[in-house]
Amino acid sequence: MDNGIxxxxxxxxxxxxxLLRRVEExxxxxxxxxxxxxxxxxxxxRDYVRLAVxxxxxxxxxxxxxxxxxxxxxxxxxxxxxxxxxxxxxSR
Numbered sequence: 231m232d233n234g235i236x237x238x239x240x241x242x243x244x245x246x247x248x249l250l251r252r253v254e255e256x257x258x259x260x261x262x263x264x265x266x267x268x269x270x271x272x273x274x275x276r277d278y279v280r281l282a283v284x285x286x287x288x289x290x291x292x293x294x295x296x297x298x299x300x301x302x303x304x305x306x307x308x309x310x311x312x313x314x315x316x317x318x319x320x321s322r
Contacts, residue, residue: 234258234259234260234261234271235249235252235253235258235259235260235261236260236261236263236268237249237260237261237262237263238262238263238264239262239263239264239269242260242262242272249272250272253272253273253274254274254275257274257276257277259271259272259273259277260272260273
């Protein structure tokens, strides 16, 4: 994402269509502020997909590590137990 555009929530509401086109055409993000505090970001679908979808290399590395640790064979019940244990140790 290139230089972000900062607008108030009121401006975003009043000019949403115009801002949406600008984000799409210019490939820039839009930071929406309310009372001077950043509250949300509007970004192009291209940028969203790039941020939300892991790169194939990242997935390959995760798969390798999972196989090394044997976690690629865990069942749902085992995963649930691991998550519960992690949450319990975090709350201490």
